[in-house]
Amino acid sequence: DIQMTQSPSSLSxxxxxxxxxxxxxxQSISSNLNWYHQKPGKAPKLLxxxxxxLQSGVPSRFSGSGSGTDFTLTISxxxxxxxxxxxxxxxxxxPYTFGQGTKLEIK
Amino acid sequence: xxxxxESGGGLVQPAGSLRLSCAAxxxxxxxxxxxxxxxxxxKGLEWVSxxxxxxxxxYYADSVKGRFTISRDNAKNSLYLQMSSLRAEDSAVYxxxxxxxxxxxxxxxxxxxx
Numbered sequence: 542d543i544q545m546t547q548s549p550s551s552l553s554x555x556x557x558x559x560x561x562x563x564x565x566x567x568q569s570i571s572s573n574l575n576w577y578h579q580k581p582g583k584a585p586k587l588l589x590x591x592x593x594x595l596q597s598g599v600p601s602r603f604s605g606s607g608s609g610t611d612f613t614l615t616i617s618x619x620x621x622x623x624x625x626x627x628x629x630x631x632x633x634x635x636p637y638t639f640g641q642g643t644k645l646e647i648k
Numbered sequence: 649x650x651x652x653x654e655s656g657g658g659l660v661q662p663a664g665s666l667r668l669s670c671a672a673x674x675x676x677x678x679x680x681x682x683x684x685x686x687x688x689x690x691k692g693l694e695w696v697s698x699x700x701x702x703x704x705x706x707y708y709a710d711s712v713k714g715r716f717t718i719s720r721d722n723a724k725n726s727l728y729l730q731m732s733s734l735r736a737e738d739s740a741v742y743x744x745x746x747x748x749x750x751x752x753x754x755x756x757x758x759x760x761x762x
Contacts, residue, residue: 542710575749577693584743584752585685585693596750628693630749635707637683637695 650674
């Protein structure tokens, strides 16, 4: 199975900050990488697919980059609604494994 | 409206069975591959199973293989997860998600406990 490792596990930041979350795959997954955020009691919401493509309706302050084994999610200017838990997921091969999550909290 | 709605969760005893359903609307269900993903309380996301639009291709996570069965009824726009030999560690919110993971249901809670 492909292991996905996110860092950091938690992060404190302020509104307006630029934030970067990283995700590393245990083997190459090309660009088959999705990013989600999830708020308590809600389903995950797809933000970025294919490593760098912005899902329809998602604000342009979210961006993704990377290929192979190393990926990043960047939020250019944090908004209050962005405080949530973020997950990466590989869609290269089953089982479609997720990272352990990054909890983004208000500083 | 494009949506997925899960149902069928509840409290079940260890070794028991439960069948989850996911009703789809607003898109062409029959050509959409589907997944089940679960999340134990306070934990991360775990992919459970995948089924292609025609049901010809099916995959399972090792943790549920041999105990869970995914199926679909395209005439009813519905996805199912038959769960048997349930264990405490199967307790989770179960989500159905369209392939591409661009659409998720609201989830249904399964609790395995005596």
